[in-house]
Amino acid sequence: MxxxxxxxxxxxxxxxxxxxxxxxxxxxxxxxxxxxxxxxxxxxxxxxxxxxxxxxxxxxxxxxxxxxxxxxxxxxxxxxxxxxxxxxxxxxxxxxxxxxxxxxxxxxxxxxxxxxxxxxxxxxxxxxxxxxxxxxxxxxxxxxxxxxxxxxxxxxxxxxxxxxxxxxxxxxxxxxxxxxxxxxxxxxxxxxxxxxxxxxxxxxxxxxxxxxxxxxxxxxGASPMLNGSAEDHQLMPVMSLTSKVMAVRNLKANETVGYGATWSSDKNTRIAVVAIGYGDGYPRHAANGTPVLINGQRCALVGRVSMDMITVDIGLVDVAVGDDVELWGSGLSANEVAASAGTIAYELFCSVTQRVLLRYI
CATH class of the missing domain: 3.20.20.10 (Alanine racemase)
Incomplete structure (x- = not known):
């Protein structure tokens, strides 16, 4: 499970x-x-x-x-x-x-x-x-x-x-x-x-x-160079970290989301709650705006990363409970996510915890 x-x-x-x-x-x-x-x-x-x-x-x-x-x-x-x-x-x-x-x-x-x-x-x-x-x-x-x-x-x-x-x-x-x-x-x-x-x-x-x-x-599959990308060296990403949408919420303008109320929306929008957090190895200090792929479409992390969940501003993107989410991998560079979190791809990979299933293909 x-x-x-x-x-x-x-x-x-x-x-x-x-x-x-x-x-x-x-x-x-x-x-x-x-x-x-x-x-x-x-x-x-x-x-x-x-x-x-x-x-x-x-x-x-x-x-x-x-x-x-x-x-x-x-x-x-x-x-x-x-x-x-x-x-x-x-x-x-x-x-x-x-x-x-x-x-x-x-x-x-x-x-x-x-x-x-x-x-x-x-x-x-x-x-x-x-x-x-x-x-x-x-x-x-x-x-x-x-x-x-x-x-x-x-x-x-x-x-x-x-x-x-x-x-x-x-x-x-x-x-x-x-x-x-x-x-x-x-x-x-x-x-x-x-x-x-x-x-x-x-x-x-x-x-x-x-x-x-x-x-x-x-x-x-990550670039070893400062500000580099895997594509620069024709490398293929090896790990794709994925999870699922567990809730979709409507948010009114000026309402906040998450611990500390660190982010508020400037307009009416929709929020997807995703079952991933620092308890799984997702970086706690990922900034607002860090990209997240939901059904292959880029959305933005908003609010504070918690132990088991993150919240993502999905706006008008068609999202439902159970939809697939990619945190980094074949569709989203680990180097880009790491930069948004003030870290490096090495730490993202090494921080994945035992709660995450490693599946080999």
Missing amino acids: HVAVATISRAALAHNLQRVREYVPNCPVMVMLKANAYGHGIVEVAKALADADAFGVARLQEAVTLRKAGFKQRIVLLEGFFCDRELPLICELSLEAVVHQQWQIDALSQATLSQPIRVWLKVDSGMHRLGIPPEAVTPALQQLKLLPHVLADMNMMTHFACADDLSSGMTATQIKSFNTQLKTFKSICPSGEVSLANSAAIVAHKQSHQGWVRPGIMLY
Whole structure:
């Protein structure tokens, strides 16, 4: 009896992966499945993207879920391990760990493992969130190279802060910083691999296409660029969030609707009450005027989003109880809805709650 449904298109996932390969035909692809595949369902999305060269996750439990589901692909823990107690399981599951702090190197030096693991050294090229600072990269590589529990073919990576902003010069600066480490890296790890490009860098920064690419949001059909659209990159929306009209009300001029009486009509109109709210993951701070599709026609959100309902000004649009409503998806860009809510498509997708049925087609 689910009213709110998120329909996930496997065909769109496959199409978007193909678009990634068209942007970077010579690069292996590590698809991002963290945060329950950006809210799309980690196991089902992994099945749809099984042709990828590797999976990327943030937390160990996400990797465990994939292994329990039978996936044999390379899996990279992008946040590495949080304590040394995780190392035996990482080893047992043949996972690859990103190392971004000295204490992790120290933990590896003291570990007793049944077999060596593959490590990705993360370089802080300018984001200043996680990563080994440039001046410490060489000693870190040298130390890791000597550890018996680390495979000799180590890899190196970085992450961009502003790749989505074409007006920023920071991405070029970060690439330059990373490239200064490459000569040393290759001298220590001749067969080692590198990875720089996220979704935004895939579509906008060809100089970052040096090794593995790590697409995330573009796989799910939203633009990775500031003020961009999926159509800009020929991406297909993967998630369509839908619900139903549960009531239609007549509203007189100057009457208000919803908590706080934050909106009032300037004329006689009609309001549709839709069974969706922040309890389902619809953004509470979506502004008046945020587009909503009812029977395929654009209408406007009015009044405050509540836990279970929103109200939509339908005017003269022909609407009845039980009619279909699309909050974002194939007919309404998640990027546009996110902009109206002062957020990004990433958060819309990740915020969809367990009350919403995920339906795969």
